[in-house]
Structure formats: structure tokens, C-alpha cells
Amino acid sequence: MSAAAMVANGSARKRIVVLISGSGTNMVNIAEHCRLVNPGQGIHADVVAVVANRADAKGLAKAAAMGIHTAALAHTDFTSREDYDAALVELVSSYQPDLIVLAGFMRVLTPVFVSAFADRIMNIHPSLLPKYKGMHTHQRALDAGDTEHGVSVHFVTEELDGGPVILQSKIPIFPEDTAEDLQERVHEQEYRIYPLVIRWFCADRLRLTEQGAELDGELLGEHGYAADD
Ligand code: GAR
Numbered sequence: 001m002s003a004a005a006m007v008a009n010g011s012a013r014k015r016i017v018v019l020i021s022g023s024g025t026n027m028v029n030i031a032e033h034c035r036l037v038n039p040g041q042g043i044h045a046d047v048v049a050v051v052a053n054r055a056d057a058k059g060l061a062k063a064a065a066m067g068i069h070t071a072a073l074a075h076t077d078f079t080s081r082e083d084y085d086a087a088l089v090e091l092v093s094s095y096q097p098d099l100i101v102l103a104g105f106m107r108v109l110t111p112v113f114v115s116a117f118a119d120r121i122m123n124i125h126p127s128l129l130p131k132y133k134g135m136h137t138h139q140r141a142l143d144a145g146d147t148e149h150g151v152s153v154h155f156v157t158e159e160l161d162g163g164p165v166i167l168q169s170k171i172p173i174f175p176e177d178t179a180e181d182l183q184e185r186v187h188e189q190e191y192r193i194y195p196l197v198i199r200w201f202c203a204d205r206l207r208l209t210e211q212g213a214e215l216d217g218e219l220l221g222e223h224g225y226a227a228d229d
Contacts, residue, residue: 014045014098014202019105020052024059026103026124026190031066033195043195045202049095051088053107069095075107085112092117099201102156103194111158119208121156122201124194126186128168128223129154133161138182141173149173151186152224153197155208164213165224166206169193 016034018027027050036042050063055072063070073091078084089112092100102123114121127137129152141149150170157163169189173182200206206215213220 011044011204015048015096016043016045016099016101016198016202017092017095017097018047018050018063018101018103019092020050020057020059020103021054021106022057022059022104024050024057024062024103025187026194027059027101028062028066029191030101030103030195030198031063031068033199041195043199043202045099045198048097049092051091053084053105059104081108081110082112085110089113089116099198101194101198108160109156114156114158119155122166122197123154123156123161123163124190125152125154125161126183126190128152128170129161129165130222136179138179138186141182142177142179147173149182149186151189151193153193154224155213164208164220165222166197166200166213166215166220167193167224167226 031047034043034045049069051071052060053075060070075084100121128150132140148170152165152168154165155163171185
């Protein structure tokens with residue numbers, strides 16, 4: 001291991017593979033945090049590859065511009081989800097990841113993928129889970145007349161958007177808000193909380209156990225760390 005791969009406490013930099021489907025703004029934010037030298041803010045890891053399920057995902061060009069290795073594996077080239085996920089396992093494994101970060105990866109993953117990387121896949125979902133699993137979360141929150149909304153970072157298990165929550169951030173909903181307003185407000189929170197959670201994982205403070213997500217040895221509750229309800 002090179003000296004650059006070590007820090008004062010001697011732990012190696014982790015290897016992160018980010019999976020995306022679209023614009024990849026969370027991916028860019030995470031990769032930038034990996035390049036920060038301030039130990040209070042930076043992530044002790046490298047984004048070693050960005051993989052998309054569509055060749056036209058805008059985030060691929062952004063990753064390439066940052067000098068990050070990119071790959072596209074089109075789900076349309078496969079007849080079943082399991083076949084696609086088996087190919088994705090092979091591709092992602094080739095980068096030897098310590099952590100797989102889903103950042104706007106709009107695919108339901110089968111047990112083929114989840115079991116291959118058990119305990120080291122995380123996702124960001126634009127709702128206060130367990131509310132609004134699945135798609136169109138902002139519109140659903142508006143339609144329900146909710147006065148607050150938000151975003152959750154969680155470990156990925158075989159249940160769709162159902163793995164243990166690690167951290168959530170809430171936003172207010174105002175009467176005149178549109179789904180686009182909520183998306184923008186949620187994105188701002190995503191840029192704060194996803195790097196923080198990834199930093200915890202890469203510092204070996206956070207892990208998935210059989211009981212749930214554990215931070216510094218403490219089991220987190222249904223809404224993750226520091227939930228106020
Ligand atoms: C993010 O808002 C993320 O929460 C959402 O996709 C967006 C990706 O934005 N993910 C999901 O809806 C997953 N179910 P980005 O490509 O600009 O990072």
C-alpha cells in the first residue's frame with residue numbers, strides 16, 4: 001500500500017463505486033468530498049468508478065471530466081433483471097469496492113446483486129422513509145397534503161427502499177410548492193447528508209448488522225441518527 005493510501009490512524013482509503021442513471025449531481029458532490037483534504041469534511045476514500053445503466057446518463061461525462069473511470073451497462077441488453085444484475089456484479093466486482101453508493105440509480109436490484117455485496121450498499125431516497133417508497137415521492141407528498149418532506153440515506157437490503165435508515169433530513173412544504181420546488185430543496189439536503197454518512201462508513205464507524213444500522217456501536221432507530229420523533 002502506498003503512503004498516500006494511509007492516514008494518521010493507518011487505515012487504508014476505501015474504494016467506492018457509484019451507480020447512477022441520470023444527472024449524477026450527488027455523485028459529483030461525493031467525489032468532491034473524497035478529494036477534500038480537511039479531515040473534518042473529507043471522505044477517506046476514492047470514487048474508483050461510476051457505472052450507469054444507460055449510456056446517455058449525463059453523470060458519466062461529469063465523472064470522466066473528473067478523471068474517474070466510467071462504464072455503462074445497459075439494462076435494455078438483458079432479458080431478465082437477474083441476468084442484468086449478474087453482469088452488474090461482475091462489472092462492479094472488477095473495481096474491488098469497499099462500498100457501493102447508489103446515487104439516483106433508478107433500478108430495482110434483485111437478490112443477485114444485493115447478496116453479492118451484502119452490508120456494503122447504500123442508497124439515498126427522496127422521502128422520509130418508510131413513507132413513499134418507490135417513485136414520484138415529491139408529488140405524492142404534495143398530493144397527501146403533507147407539511148414536511150425530506151430525504152433518507154439507508155443501507156440496501158432485498159426489500160425495495162426498505163433497508164435500515166442511517167440518516168434523514170427534513171424540509172418544510174409550503175402551500176404554493178410544486179414537485180420541482182421540493183426536488184430542489186431535497187437536493188440541497190442530499191448534498192449535506194450523503195457525504196456525511198459515507199464518511200462515517202469509510203471511517204469504520206458505521207456498519208450494517210443483523211439488528212440494523214449501527215453507528216459507533218449504537219443501534220440506530222427506525223428514522224436513523226438524531227431523529228427527533
Ligand atoms: C436524487 O434526488 C435521489 O434522491 C433520487 O434520484 C435523484 C438523483 O439526482 N433517487 C431516487 O429516487 C432513488 N429511488 P442526481 O442524479 O442529480 O444525483
